[in-house]
Amino acid sequence: MPTAITWGLEASPFLLKLEAMLRFHAVPFRRLPGTGSWLENLRIGSRLDRAKRAGRVRRHPRMDPALDEYPAVPFFSEDGGATFQYDSTSIGHWLDDHAGGRVPPLFPTEPRLGFVARLIDEAFDEFGLYMVHHMRWVGAATDTAMGEHTARELSRLAPPLLRARPAAEIQKRIPRRQVRRCPYLFSVAPQGYAASVEPQRVPPARAGFPPTHALLRESWVAHLAALESLLATQPFLLGECFTIADASAYGQLSMNLIDPSVARELRERAPRLHAWLVGIRDGRHAGRRGPLFLSDALRPLLSIVMETFAPLMAQNERAWHDATARGETLFNEPAFDQGRALYDGTLRGHPFRAVVKTFQVRVWRELRDAWRVLLDDDRTALRALLPQSTLLD
DSSP states (O other), X not given: OOOEEEESOTTOHHHHHHHHHXXXXXXXXXXXXXXXXXXXXXXHHHHHHHHHHTTOOBOSSOOOGGGOOXXXXXEEETTTTSSOEEOHHHHHHHHHHXXXXXXXXXXOSXXXXXXXXXXXXXXXXXXIHHHHHHIIIIITTTTOOHHHHHHHHXXXXXXXXXXXXXXXXXXXXXXXXXXXXXXXXXXXXXXXXXXXXXXXGSOOOOTTOOOOHHHHHHHHHHHHHHHHHHHTTOSBTTBSSOOHHHHHHHHHHXXXXXXXXXXXXXXXXXXXHHHHHHHHHTTTTTTOOOOBOOOGGGHHHHHHHHHHHXXXXXXXXXXXXXXXXXXXXXXXXXXXXXXXSEEEEEETTEEEEEEOOHHHHHHHXXXXXXXXXXXXXXXXXXXXTOTTGGGGO
C-alpha cells in the first residue's frame, strides 16, 4: 500500500495539480479522506490538526511568513502521516529535490525556460483560480456536481452508520458557502443578476463593486483559445515534457471536468485541450521525456497571462503599499469580509474592486526577483515573447 498521502478534495484545483505532479514523479499515493476508512481518516486528520496548531506543517523551501497564508491546501505526507507539507508549488520543488534524477525536473533548470514555467504556474494558480471558480458557480450553476463529490468525500470522516445525514447537509451547505465567496474570488455579479437555481446559490453582486462576469468569461475563452493553438503544435506547454507549467494549467482547468455544462463547452471550444486534460487526469503524462523549448506557439498564452495575471499582481502590490502606509494590518479574506483593505483597478479594460492579498504580494515579489537575476541576454530574449514585460522590471 502506498505510504504517500494527499489530503484534500477533488473540488480543489491545487490538489489536482499536486496529484498530477506525483504521477509524473511516479510516487504512489492515496487521497484522503475520500479513499480512507473512518478510523484512518480520524487518525491522519488528528495528526494534521495537531501539526497545524503547532506550526509544524512544512513548506519547501521556506518562505517569508509575514506574507504567507499558513498553512494552505493541499497537504502532502510522504511518510503516511508522520509529517506534512503544504502548498502545491512548494511540494513540486520538494519532489524535484528528492527525485535523484529519476525523472526530468518539474522546474526547468535552463534560465529562460525556468522563468516562463514559473510565470505560467503562478498565473494559473492566482488568476486561473478566479476563472475556473467563476465558471463552476456561474457557467455551471445549474448542474455542477461539486456538492455531491465533496459530500461523498467528507462523509468519510463520519462513522459508516452515521454518514447519510452529514452527507446530505454537506451537499447543501458547501455549494452555498462557495457561491457566497465568489466576490472574494473576483467573481461579482451585476446588480439584479438571476440564475435558475435556489436563491442561496445565485452568484451575488456586491454593493460598490463593478461586475466582473464578462471579464472572467472573456479571459477564460481567451486562455482556452491560446492553449488549444499551442497544443496543436506540441504535447506540453514548454515542449515535449511535462513541467510545473502543465501541472498548474491542468490543476485549474481540470477542476471543471466535473461541471457538465462547462466541461461540454470546453470540449466544444478546445477539443485538443479537453483531451490533454483527460490524458493527464488518467496519468498518460507519466514517464514522458523529451526536449523543452520556447516556441512562437507560446505567444498567445503568454500574451493573455500578461494581460490578466501580471497587471493584477502589480495593482495588488501597489494597493498593499498604500494600505500599509495608512496603517492597515488586516488583509485577505478576513479584511474582505469587513470591507477593509479594498482597492480599485482595471483589467483588460474592465474596472474591478478587490481586497489586498498578501500572498499575491509575495508571489509577485518572488517572480520579479527571478526576472531581475536573469542575465541581460535572457531578459532581452524573453521580452520578445512577453508583452508588457516592463511590469516585471
